[in-house]
Amino acid sequence: MASFIIRRILIIIPMMFIVSFICFFLTELQPGDFVSQYLENPRISPEQIELIKERLGLDQPAMTRYLMWLKQIFTKGDFGYSFAFKRPVIDLIWERMGWTISIALSTILFQWIVAVPLGIFSALHPYKMWDYILTFIAFIGISIPNFFFALVLMYLTNSSGGLFSSQFIGEPLTWAKFYDLLQHVWLPIAVIGLSGLAGLMRVMRGNMLDMLGAPFVNSLRARGLPEKKVRKHVIKNALNPMISIAGMELPNIFSGTVITAIVLNLPTMGPFFYTALLNHDQYLVMTFLMFIAFITQIGNLLADILLAVLDPRIRMS
Amino acid sequence: MKKLVCLFTLVFFAISLMAAPAVVDELLTPEQPKLGGALTLSVTSSPQSFNFYGTLDGVAYTIAGQFLNGLVEMHPVTNALQPALAESWEVSADNKEVTFYLRDVKWSDGEPFTADDVIFTFENFLLNKFAEGNSIARFTINGEVVKFEKVNDKTLKAHLPAPYGPFFTVLSHASIYPSHILKDKIDESDPGSVNELWTTDTPLNEIVGTGPFVLDQYVVDQKVTLRKNEHYWKVDRWGNQLPYFDQLEYLVVKDAQVQSAKFRSGEIDYMTIEAVDFPVLKQMELDGGPFIVYKAQPTNPTPSPIHITFNFDAKNEELAEVFRLKNFRAAMEYALDRERIIEEVFNTLAVLGGVPVLPANKAFYNPAIEELRRGFEPDKAAAMLDEMGLVDQNGDGWRDFESGNTLEFVLISSTYQAYQDTAYIFSESLKAIGVKCELQIMDSSLRAQKALSGDFEACLWAFGNQPDPQLRKAIWSPGYSLYYCHFATMDPETKEPYADLRNMTDWEKQIHYAFEIGQTAMDPRERKVQYGIWQELYAEYVPFLYVCKGMDLMGVSKTLGNFHQTDNGSLAYAVYTMFKK
Numbered sequence: 001m002a003s004f005i006i007r008r009i010l011i012i013i014p015m016m017f018i019v020s021f022i023c024f025f026l027t028e029l030q031p032g033d034f035v036s037q038y039l040e041n042p043r044i045s046p047e048q049i050e051l052i053k054e055r056l057g058l059d060q061p062a063m064t065r066y067l068m069w070l071k072q073i074f075t076k077g078d079f080g081y082s083f084a085f086k087r088p089v090i091d092l093i094w095e096r097m098g099w100t101i102s103i104a105l106s107t108i109l110f111q112w113i114v115a116v117p118l119g120i121f122s123a124l125h126p127y128k129m130w131d132y133i134l135t136f137i138a139f140i141g142i143s144i145p146n147f148f149f150a151l152v153l154m155y156l157t158n159s160s161g162g163l164f165s166s167q168f169i170g171e172p173l174t175w176a177k178f179y180d181l182l183q184h185v186w187l188p189i190a191v192i193g194l195s196g197l198a199g200l201m202r203v204m205r206g207n208m209l210d211m212l213g214a215p216f217v218n219s220l221r222a223r224g225l226p227e228k229k230v231r232k233h234v235i236k237n238a239l240n241p242m243i244s245i246a247g248m249e250l251p252n253i254f255s256g257t258v259i260t261a262i263v264l265n266l267p268t269m270g271p272f273f274y275t276a277l278l279n280h281d282q283y284l285v286m287t288f289l290m291f292i293a294f295i296t297q298i299g300n301l302l303a304d305i306l307l308a309v310l311d312p313r314i315r316m317s
Numbered sequence: 318m319k320k321l322v323c324l325f326t327l328v329f330f331a332i333s334l335m336a337a338p339a340v341v342d343e344l345l346t347p348e349q350p351k352l353g354g355a356l357t358l359s360v361t362s363s364p365q366s367f368n369f370y371g372t373l374d375g376v377a378y379t380i381a382g383q384f385l386n387g388l389v390e391m392h393p394v395t396n397a398l399q400p401a402l403a404e405s406w407e408v409s410a411d412n413k414e415v416t417f418y419l420r421d422v423k424w425s426d427g428e429p430f431t432a433d434d435v436i437f438t439f440e441n442f443l444l445n446k447f448a449e450g451n452s453i454a455r456f457t458i459n460g461e462v463v464k465f466e467k468v469n470d471k472t473l474k475a476h477l478p479a480p481y482g483p484f485f486t487v488l489s490h491a492s493i494y495p496s497h498i499l500k501d502k503i504d505e506s507d508p509g510s511v512n513e514l515w516t517t518d519t520p521l522n523e524i525v526g527t528g529p530f531v532l533d534q535y536v537v538d539q540k541v542t543l544r545k546n547e548h549y550w551k552v553d554r555w556g557n558q559l560p561y562f563d564q565l566e567y568l569v570v571k572d573a574q575v576q577s578a579k580f581r582s583g584e585i586d587y588m589t590i591e592a593v594d595f596p597v598l599k600q601m602e603l604d605g606g607p608f609i610v611y612k613a614q615p616t617n618p619t620p621s622p623i624h625i626t627f628n629f630d631a632k633n634e635e636l637a638e639v640f641r642l643k644n645f646r647a648a649m650e651y652a653l654d655r656e657r658i659i660e661e662v663f664n665t666l667a668v669l670g671g672v673p674v675l676p677a678n679k680a681f682y683n684p685a686i687e688e689l690r691r692g693f694e695p696d697k698a699a700a701m702l703d704e705m706g707l708v709d710q711n712g713d714g715w716r717d718f719e720s721g722n723t724l725e726f727v728l729i730s731s732t733y734q735a736y737q738d739t740a741y742i743f744s745e746s747l748k749a750i751g752v753k754c755e756l757q758i759m760d761s762s763l764r765a766q767k768a769l770s771g772d773f774e775a776c777l778w779a780f781g782n783q784p785d786p787q788l789r790k791a792i793w794s795p796g797y798s799l800y801y802c803h804f805a806t807m808d809p810e811t812k813e814p815y816a817d818l819r820n821m822t823d824w825e826k827q828i829h830y831a832f833e834i835g836q837t838a839m840d841p842r843e844r845k846v847q848y849g850i851w852q853e854l855y856a857e858y859v860p861f862l863y864v865c866k867g868m869d870l871m872g873v874s875k876t877l878g879n880f881h882q883t884d885n886g887s888l889a890y891a892v893y894t895m896f897k898k
Contacts, residue, residue, distance in 0.1 A: 031760065031762065031763045031766070032760075032762040032763060032766055036762040036765060036766060037373075037762060038373060039762075039765040039766065039769050041373065044373070045453075045454045045791070045798065045812070046798045046812045047812070048446070048451070048453075048454070051446060051447070052449060055447065055509055084365045084372070084374065085365050085366065085516065085517060086365075086366060086368075086371060086372070086512050086513050086516050087513075087516050087517070087518060091518065095518075095537045096537060096538065151574070154575075154578070158582070160575055160578040160579045160582055160584060161572075161575050161578075162539070163539075164539075165584075166357060166540065166566065166568055166584050169536050169539045169540040169568075170534045170536040170539070170540055170542060262571045262572050263572050263574075263575065264575075265569075265570055265571060265572065265575050267536075267537060267538035267539050267569075268538075271538075271571055272363075272538065275362060
């Protein structure tokens with residue numbers, strides 16, 4: 001087990017190199033650069049544009065900039081400087097991490113707490129009215145675009161997004177502020193959570209149905225095990241594939257909800273990343289992409305470890 | 318003894334005059350105020366910095382504008398230049414020396430404002446080529462930079478290399494920084510380090526100013542709060558210290574729909590509204606909504622007025638040749654259906670305007686262009702093209718050059734909806750007279766790159782209006798870096814016109830001279846004449862087809878006082894004179 005974990009951790013290093021290389025050159029393919037936005041500004045002379053380019057190192061070839069960036073990371077732990085904010089990118093990302101992680105984890109929790117029991121319920125009552133109703137709702141959840149669902153919910157609830165009413169922003173935490181947060185935060189959790197929830201529920205239902213028809217279940221029943229205990233074994237086995245899915249959930253929630261976060265006016269990384277991408281703020285974009293790549297790999301690693309812990313067959317193999 | 322008393326009285330009078338705060342006029346304070354409360358506005362993104370000269374971010378400018386001031390300022394309604402941190406000034410007889418007498422003002426931390434602050438700001442920020450938002454170009458006359466010299470703590474002199482008409486206008490954009498706070502923070506060995514001052518992680522008590530408000534709190538991506546500056550130097554006509562509000566809040570709202578929802582629910586006190594939202598909001602107002610929706614004569618640089626231009630240096634020689642013909646461009650203007658564009662694209666909320674100088678700009682507008690502007694007359698356009706020999710030779714419905722090649726060109730535009738729609742309507746009008754115009758819609762930065770590298774045939778673009786045309790010289794005067802319809806007039810080495818004005822047509826030369834004379838003339842009447850010549854030449858020779866200018870559309874909470882529409886149709890308000898009723 002230890003060698004498995006070490007091996008997996010070591011694989012992360014070359015993977016991150018490959019990802020950084022691909023990401024850097026993908027961002028290079030985007031037409032223009034950071035100073036392109038200044039071209040049409042009559043206040044900025046062509047000489048000044050050249051000077052800004054020189055100062056930001058944008059006059060250097062892409063390969064040189066990429067190697068310099070890597071060198072700074074290895075020698076100083078410096079992921080670069082945001083062209084727009086004139087600050088280290090790590091600080092800017094860190095400032096937005098609190099709400100990003102809080103909302104992501106709450107959403108995942110919400111998805112699992114709702115999806116798993118509903119999936120089990122649906123599978124235990126297959127092809128009955130409630131199964132059809134839940135399946136119908138699940139398909140709506142999968143097919144409806146998140147941002148559109150957000151707009152509809154905001155319209156219906158007369159909400160204007162955000163996490164707090166304006167008078168509570170920046171105020172110290174009180175019960176009134178916490179209550180205000182609860183009044184706002186359910187909307188992003190419900191909206192971002194719904195599509196993933198629907199998918200998870202369908203997977204859980206499918207797994208359960210597979211397991212319910214598996215030979216070992218027949219065997220358990222034949223040996224006279226009470227139905228309650230049989231179900232416990234079925235659920236435990238049906239949960240295994242869900243753990244692999246969990247590994248992929250985190251990056252999805254970080255990066256896959258940009259438009260929704262803009263519509264919901266959330267102070268998270270998504271909209272910030274989107275603006276950085278539009279502004280060609282290259283090192284900010286790169287560091288964010290590297291972060292996503294890193295948590296994807298960590299998520300997968302944790303899922304594999306958890307799977308090994310829960311399933312002796314995997315551990316043995 | 319009598320003499321001594323007289324002298325003492327005079328000195329006392331002079332000192333009290335110096336110390337007297339500025340009184341804002343009735344235009345901004347028609348109603349007697351209630352003091353206190355908070356004004357809540359919105360911005361579309363977080364500020365990238367709080368350093369006016371370290372960034373080119375519009376949101377940062379909006380916020381910095383609330384806590385910084387310049388030596389002179391523009392009246393928020395009339396745009397007339399008026400004293401700010403400089404209480405008065407004298408201009409020498411040769412118009413090359415200006416002596417400024419500074420107002421007795423305190424920074425928000427209580428320190429006195431002095432001539433050192435002005436010298437410090439010009440040296441380290443405005444005239445520092447490494448400061449990202451520097452203003453070197455604006456303070457350079459005939460290749461030489463304006464110099465500032467301290468006379469004493471409250472007096473300084475500006476030495477101009479030559480008389481410079483827009484000097485006070487450019488000075489109104491020059492916010493002054495506190496040297497006592499920033500002097501020790503500048504790395505002398507790296508002049509570019511000034512960009513890293515007052516970034517968004519700076520403790521806000523280190524950011525001081527002379528403006529009506531001072532930064533109080535910044536919650537990342539959510540809100541910027543400013544509080545009243547107790548040392549602000551303006552009062553109202555009843556003697557109340559300005560601003561009236563104790564607090565000014567900017568909510569960060571990225572999505573326009575959410576912004577509109579917040580305004581409707583009363584969370585935002587006033588906001589600029591889009592033409593598409595106007596009918597709905599107006600209906601809500603008429604149904605008794607808690608706000609008033611204004612449509613006003615445009616006075617602001619934005620929304621930028623749309624223009625269409627043709628590349629005189631297009632790679633296709635046949636096209637370039639016709640684009641250089643005045644009659645072709647005139648025919649294109651006859652084919653431009655401005656009324657339809659105003660009705661369909663702008664919901665009737667746009668004016669023909671006198672772009673690039675707005676009719677509301679009394680200092681420079683030349684009404685003669687209204688007679689010269691060609692209206693929508695497609696038959697006349699077709700007849701003119703016929704006369705030029707551009708007729709359909711092969712019966713395919715499209716006009717051809719004499720060589721037999723089809724007269725066709727590509728019109729590039731950005732993805733912004735109003736631009737796309739305008740380009741489409743124009744192309745349809747051209748189709749009706751047999752001119753093939755293909756549209757190429759692209760990202761705005763790509764459009765800028767294509768246009769500014771001369772890699773286009775026709776282009777639809779928009780540049781904001783400025784109160785002083787000289788500030789737009791780089792765009793509208795031939796031979797400069799944004800006069801992109803005819804780059805052959807620019808020397809690629811210097812990015813300025815060739816010394817011998819090579820490749821310029823006669824009318825382009827006249828425009829060049831008008832801008833040169835307008836730049837050095839100090840007499841406003843003379844300047845108006847020169848820029849009037851330019852406007853007439855533009856209307857006659859149409860290097861740019863100006864389409865229209867969106868009106869100033871504003872939604873305002875009914876609870877706000879001192880926000881009104883003047884008799885000439887423009888909106889009158891200032892953040893420091895508004896109050897909650």
